[in-house]
Amino acid sequence: MLELADSGKDIRRVERYAMVALPRDTVVDGNIAKPEVVEAALREAWKAMATKTREVALALPAAAVITKKILLPPDASEADIETQVSAEANQMAPFPLDEVSLDYQILGPAPRNPNENEAIIVVSRRERVEERVALAEAVGLRAQIMDVDTFAALTAFEQIAFQLPDNGRNQTVAVVDIGANATHVCVVHDKQLVYQREHALGGYVLTQEIARRYDLSTDEAEDAKRKGLLPDNYESEVLQPFLDAVSLEIGRALQLFFGATSHQSVDHILLAGGCAAIPGLDDVVHSRMQTSTLIANPFAKMALSNQVKARQLAADAPALFVACGLAMRRFDAS
Numbered sequence: 471m472l473e474l475a476d477s478g479k480d481i482r483r484v485e486r487y488a489m490v491a492l493p494r495d496t497v498v499d500g501n502i503a504k505p506e507v508v509e510a511a512l513r514e515a516w517k518a519m520a521t522k523t524r525e526v527a528l529a530l531p532a533a534a535v536i537t538k539k540i541l542l543p544p545d546a547s548e549a550d551i552e553t554q555v556s557a558e559a560n561q562m563a564p565f566p567l568d569e570v571s572l573d574y575q576i577l578g579p580a581p582r583n584p585n586e587n588e589a590i591i592v593v594s595r596r597e598r599v600e601e602r603v604a605l606a607e608a609v610g611l612r613a614q615i616m617d618v619d620t621f622a623a624l625t626a627f628e629q630i631a632f633q634l635p636d637n638g639r640n641q642t643v644a645v646v647d648i649g650a651n652a653t654h655v656c657v658v659h660d661k662q663l664v665y666q667r668e669h670a671l672g673g674y675v676l677t678q679e680i681a682r683r684y685d686l687s688t689d690e691a692e693d694a695k696r697k698g699l700l701p702d703n704y705e706s707e708v709l710q711p712f713l714d715a716v717s718l719e720i721g722r723a724l725q726l727f728f729g730a731t732s733h734q735s736v737d738h739i740l741l742a743g744g745c746a747a748i749p750g751l752d753d754v755v756h757s758r759m760q761t762s763t764l765i766a767n768p769f770a771k772m773a774l775s776n777q778v779k780a781r782q783l784a785a786d787a788p789a790l791f792v793a794c795g796l797a798m799r800r801f802d803a804s
Contacts, residue, residue: 471515472793473523474772474800482801483773484783487790488518491692494651494674500531502601512609527615527796528602529622532654532666535594536562537618541586542576551576555591563593571599571616581662592618615799620656620666622795623647623742627658629768629794634738641737644727645766646720647791648745650674653716655723657736665727671719673745676712683708713751717758724759742766746788768794 477483490511496504540558542551551574559572572593580588603613623645631638640660647654651672657665680700681691694700700708720739728734739761741752746765756763767787774780 471512471519471526472790472797473519473521474794474797475775476801477773481771481773482798483775484769484778485775486519486521486777487783487786487793488515489786489789490515490518494688500533502605505601505605509605509608512605512611516609516611524611525614526606526611527617527799528606528613529617529619529792529796530594530598530602532618532620533668534598535592535618537593538562538591539577540589540591541580541583542589544585544587546587551589555589558591559593562591565595569596570594571596615796617796617799619792620654620663622792622799623654623656624658624661624663625795625798626742626766626768626791627740627795628661629771629798630740630764630766631661632771633764642733642735643738643740644720644724644736645740645742646723646746648672648716648741648743650744653719653723653743655720655727657727657731657733659733664733665731667723667726669719669723671716673743673748675715676709676745676748679708679712680704709748709750713748713754714758716745716751717755720755721758736761738762738764740764740766742788742791744789747785766791 472487473485475483475485492511493507496502496507502508538558540554542554555572555574556567559570560567563570570593572591574589574591577588577590580586599616602616606613627643627645634641634643638661642657642659645656645658649672651674653669653671655667655669656663677688677691677695680686680695681688684691684701686694724736739755739759741755741763745751752763752765765788767784768791769783769787774783
């Protein structure tokens with residue numbers, strides 16, 4: 471959970487944040503398998519935040535939605551747009567429309583046809599939306615926005631683009647979000663999403679190997695990993711092979727991207743997710759891929775409240791990447 475505020479002059483301020491770990495089988499392939507555990511974690515995080523704010527933005531996983539871009543006449547009325555969106559959604563959804571939550575957003579003039587507007591339609595099963603809203607309400611929170619994690623990541627990317635040459639214009643950036651159980655790869659060209667895919671490798675693989683190598687439970691292994699309480703041979707015999715495996719998987723992911731699109735290179739690799747903060751990962755990826763590699767810190771230009779410790783936030787920033795994108799919705803113009 472992350473709370474951002476307006477600090478004036480288009481400067482955002484990190485007010486407070488909290489992170490609560492979920493057991494591995496709580497969310498499986500984007501499905502909430504144990505809602506009572508998620509509810510307890512939400513309650514714990516909100517209590518730790520010590521905030522009066524109850525309005526929240528949530529996200530669905532990309533695997534839970536279907537998206538499609540369409541073209542609209544620039545003079546189309548709202549009624550005409552909704553009619554076309556409903557017709558498109560009826561073709562997109564493999565289930566009845568009365569079981570669907572859908573929305574659309576007009577993106578602006580189409581890149582290949584500036585005389586028409588491009589819009590994106592997003593469709594999901596209504597129950598996937600309602601279960602997340604219900605969990606928030608059970609804790610006393612009010613869900614104001616339901617986003618998609620990929621879109622939230624793109625919003626957070628806007629907070630990092632200034633670190634790239636020419637603010638990232640006309641460049642191809644692979645955003646690699648390495649979580650506990652999966653790695654999400656999104657590729658952005660000129661700040662527009664051109665590719666996305668999920669891969670099975672995640673940080674839990676490292677936890678399992680620590681547990682096996684040092685005869686620990688997974689909880690003990692995770693705790694030792696976080697606190698740096700592992701034997702001297704950990705870095706060379708356990709951590710380094712894991713970093714090599716991650717960099718190899720990123721290489722495979724990019725080869726799939728090259729094979730599926732007309733792009734044959736990326737200008738930068740942006741590492742996000744909890745595993746991105748593992749010391750040395752960026753160096754290993756850069757060495758293998760021979761590509762500029764950065765660790766995601768979407769808070770680099772933000773002010774901090776006196777409740778936030780700069781050093782700790784810098785360490786946690788990659789894991790808060792999607793949360794930052796969601797919190798940025800607070801500043802939407804509309």
